[in-house]
Amino acid sequence: METKKHILTTKNLSIGYEKKQLAQDVCLQLETGKLIAVIGKNGEGKSTFLKTIMREISALSGKIYLESKNLDDYDVKDLATQMAIVLTKTSFSKNLSVFEFIAFARQPYTNWIGKLTPTDQQKIEEAISLLEIEDIVQKHLFELSDGQLQKTQLARAVAQDTPIILLDEPTSHLDIYHKAFVFKLLKKLTSKFNKTIVFATHEIELALQICDQILLVDHQKIEAFSPENLIASHQLETLFPKNFVVFDPVEKRFKIQPE
Amino acid sequence: MKNHDLYIVFSLLILVVFTLTNISLGSVYIPVKEVFKILFQQSENETWQYIILDYRLPKAITSIFVGSGLALSGLLMQNLFRNPLAGPYILGISSGASLGVALVILGSSFLGSFLLGNTSIVIASSLGSCLVLLAVLGVASKIKDTMAILIIGLMFASFTSAMVSVLSFFSSAESLQKYIFWSFGNLGNISWQEVQVFFICWFIGLLLTLFCIKNLNSLLLGEAYAKSLGVNLKQNKFLVIVATGILAGSTTAFVGPIAFVGLAVPHLTRLVIKSSNHYILIPFNLIFGALIMLVCDSISQLPGSVYTLPINAVTSAFGAPIVIWLLLRKKKLMF
Numbered sequence: 001m002e003t004k005k006h007i008l009t010t011k012n013l014s015i016g017y018e019k020k021q022l023a024q025d026v027c028l029q030l031e032t033g034k035l036i037a038v039i040g041k042n043g044e045g046k047s048t049f050l051k052t053i054m055r056e057i058s059a060l061s062g063k064i065y066l067e068s069k070n071l072d073d074y075d076v077k078d079l080a081t082q083m084a085i086v087l088t089k090t091s092f093s094k095n096l097s098v099f100e101f102i103a104f105a106r107q108p109y110t111n112w113i114g115k116l117t118p119t120d121q122q123k124i125e126e127a128i129s130l131l132e133i134e135d136i137v138q139k140h141l142f143e144l145s146d147g148q149l150q151k152t153q154l155a156r157a158v159a160q161d162t163p164i165i166l167l168d169e170p171t172s173h174l175d176i177y178h179k180a181f182v183f184k185l186l187k188k189l190t191s192k193f194n195k196t197i198v199f200a201t202h203e204i205e206l207a208l209q210i211c212d213q214i215l216l217v218d219h220q221k222i223e224a225f226s227p228e229n230l231i232a233s234h235q236l237e238t239l240f241p242k243n244f245v246v247f248d249p250v251e252k253r254f255k256i257q258p259e
Numbered sequence: 260m261k262n263h264d265l266y267i268v269f270s271l272l273i274l275v276v277f278t279l280t281n282i283s284l285g286s287v288y289i290p291v292k293e294v295f296k297i298l299f300q301q302s303e304n305e306t307w308q309y310i311i312l313d314y315r316l317p318k319a320i321t322s323i324f325v326g327s328g329l330a331l332s333g334l335l336m337q338n339l340f341r342n343p344l345a346g347p348y349i350l351g352i353s354s355g356a357s358l359g360v361a362l363v364i365l366g367s368s369f370l371g372s373f374l375l376g377n378t379s380i381v382i383a384s385s386l387g388s389c390l391v392l393l394a395v396l397g398v399a400s401k402i403k404d405t406m407a408i409l410i411i412g413l414m415f416a417s418f419t420s421a422m423v424s425v426l427s428f429f430s431s432a433e434s435l436q437k438y439i440f441w442s443f444g445n446l447g448n449i450s451w452q453e454v455q456v457f458f459i460c461w462f463i464g465l466l467l468t469l470f471c472i473k474n475l476n477s478l479l480l481g482e483a484y485a486k487s488l489g490v491n492l493k494q495n496k497f498l499v500i501v502a503t504g505i506l507a508g509s510t511t512a513f514v515g516p517i518a519f520v521g522l523a524v525p526h527l528t529r530l531v532i533k534s535s536n537h538y539i540l541i542p543f544n545l546i547f548g549a550l551i552m553l554v555c556d557s558i559s560q561l562p563g564s565v566y567t568l569p570i571n572a573v574t575s576a577f578g579a580p581i582v583i584w585l586l587l588r589k590k591k592l593m594f
Contacts, residue, residue, distance in 0.1 A: 080489030
C-alpha cells in the first residue's frame with residue numbers, strides 16, 4: 001500500500017476578517033495528488049479559505065504548513081514555485097496576447113530580465129497543448145470568449161509548473177461543456193501529473209462525481225469528506241433552505257422544491 | 260519578436276531624421292549642408308557653429324531625454340495605479356515639482372540665496388514630485404475607485420498651486436519672473452554640463468525601470484497574480500515611485516513642467532504596437548516620447564520667425580485633443 005503524503009496541513013486555523021470570523025479550529029490534511037473541491041453557500045468563506053492558503057490575506061489564528069514548513073516562512077519567490085493561482089476576477093490587462101499571458105507564468109524561473117529558456121518554452125507549449133488552445137495563442141485576451149479566457153488562465157497556471165494549483169470558482173460563466181472540460185482537465189492534472197488541486201466551486205453535483213475530496217464550509221467549520229461520506233453524512237440536505245432546494249442522495253443532485 | 264526588432268530599428272532611424280530636422284530648423288536660417296558640415300566636419304562660420312553646437316544640439320538632446328523620460332514615467336504610473344489616465348501631470352506630480360522649485364526660486368529671499376543653484380532646483384523638484392507621488396499613492400491605497408484617485412491628484416495639484424500663489428505673493432518681481440519663465444517650460448536654456456546631469460538622472464530612472472521590468476509585466480495581471488508569481492509588491496512599488504520621481508522630477512527641474520506627454524505617449528504607443536508587454540512597450544515608449552517632443556519643439560520654434568512659443572503650451576495644445584480623442588474612441592482605454 002502506498003503511503004499517503006500530506007502536502008498541506010492546517011492546525012487550529014481561524015479564517016475571516018477583523019470584524020467577521022468565518023471559520024475556526026480548522027484542522028485539515030490535504031493529500032498530494034488529489035482533486036479537492038471547496039463547497040458551501042455564498043459568503044460562508046470558500047474564497048476566504050483559498051485566499052488564506054494563497055497568503056492573499058493572513059489567518060486570524062492557527063497555522064498552515066506546506067510540505068511540513070510553515071507557510072509564512074516561505075519567501076514570496078519560493079512560494080511562486082510551489083503554488084499557482086487562478087482567480088475569478090479578471091482584472092488583468094486584456095491587451096496581451098495569449099502567449100504572453102501564459103509566458104508570464106515562467107517568471108519565477110527566468111532571469112532578471114525574464115528571458116525564456118528552452119525549458120520555459122517547452123513548459124509553455126505543453127500547457128498550451130494540454131488546454132487545446134493552439135489556435136488562439138496569437139490572439140489578444142480581449143478577443144477571447146469566456147471559455148477561451150478560462151482555458152488560457154488554466155494554461156497559465158499549468159505553465160507555472162507548481163505542485164499545487166488553487167482556483168477560485170474556475171467554472172463560473174462557463175457552459176456545461178466547458179465546465180466538464182475544466183473538471184476533467186483538473187482531474188487529469190491530479191492523476192497524471194500528481195498535482196494537488198484545491199478549488200472553490202458551486203458545482204456541487206459535478207464535484208461529487210469527480211473529486212477525491214470535498215471540503216464543506218458551513219457553520220464556521222471546514223470539514224473534509226470523501227464524496228460518498230459527504231452524501232452519507234446528510235449534510236448536503238440541510239445546506240440550503242429546504243423550502244427552496246433539496247438534495248436527493250440517491251440521484252446525487254439538487255432539486256428545486258415545487259411550491 | 261523579430262517584427263518588433265525591425266520596427267525598433269526603423270523608428271530609431273526616424274528618430275535620427277527628426278533630430279537632424281530639429282537641429283536644422285530655428286530662428287536663424289542655416290542651410291542643411293552647413294548643419295552637416297558643422298556636425299561632422301569643421302565649419303568656417305563660427306556663429307553658425309556656435310548656434311548648432313551650443314544651442315540647438317543640446318536642445319535636441321534635451322528634447323529626447325524629456326520626451327522619453329516623461330513617457331516612461333507616465334507608463335510607470337499607469338502601471339502603478341492600474342489606471343489608464345494616470346500621468347505625471349494629471350496626478351499632480353509636476354505640481355509637486357513646481358512647488359519644490361517655487362520654494363527654491365521664490366523662497367530664496369527668505370531662505371538665503373545659497374539655495375539658488377541648479378543642483379538645488381533639481382533636488383527640490385525631485386523631492387517635491389516624490390512627496391506628492393507618495394501622498395497620492397497613500398490615498399490611492401485607501402481608495403480603490405480610480406476616478407476618485409484622479410480627482411485627488413487634481414486636488415493635490417490645486418493645493419500645491421495655492422502654496423505657489425502664496426509664495427509668489429510675497430516674493431520679489433525678479434524671482435517671480437524667473438519662476439514664471441520656468442513654468443512656461445524651456446528646452447533651450449540648458450548647458451552641456453546640465454545635459455550631463457540630466458542624462459545621469461534619466462539613466463538612473465531607466466535603470467531602475469529595467470530592474471522592475473519583470474515585475475511590471477506581472478503587475479499587468481493584477482497584484483494578487485503578481486504576488487503569486489513571486490513579486491515583492493512593496494519593494495517594487497518603492498522602486499517604481501523612486502524611478503517616477505527621478506524621471507518626472509528631474510525633467511520638470513531642467514525644462515519646467517511639460518504637460519500631457521507622460522499621459523498621451525504610452526497610449527499612442529499601445530495603439531501602434533498593440534501590446535502591453537513591457538519588453539516591447541518600454542523601448543517604443545522611449546522612442547515615441549522622444550519623437551513627439553522633437554516635433555513639439557520644432558513647432559514651438561515657429562520655423563522662419565524669431566519667436567518661440569512656450570513648449571508647455573505646445574504640448575498641451577497637442578496633448579489635450581489626443582487624450583479627448585482616446586477617450587471618445589469606442590474601445591476602452593487599456594493599461
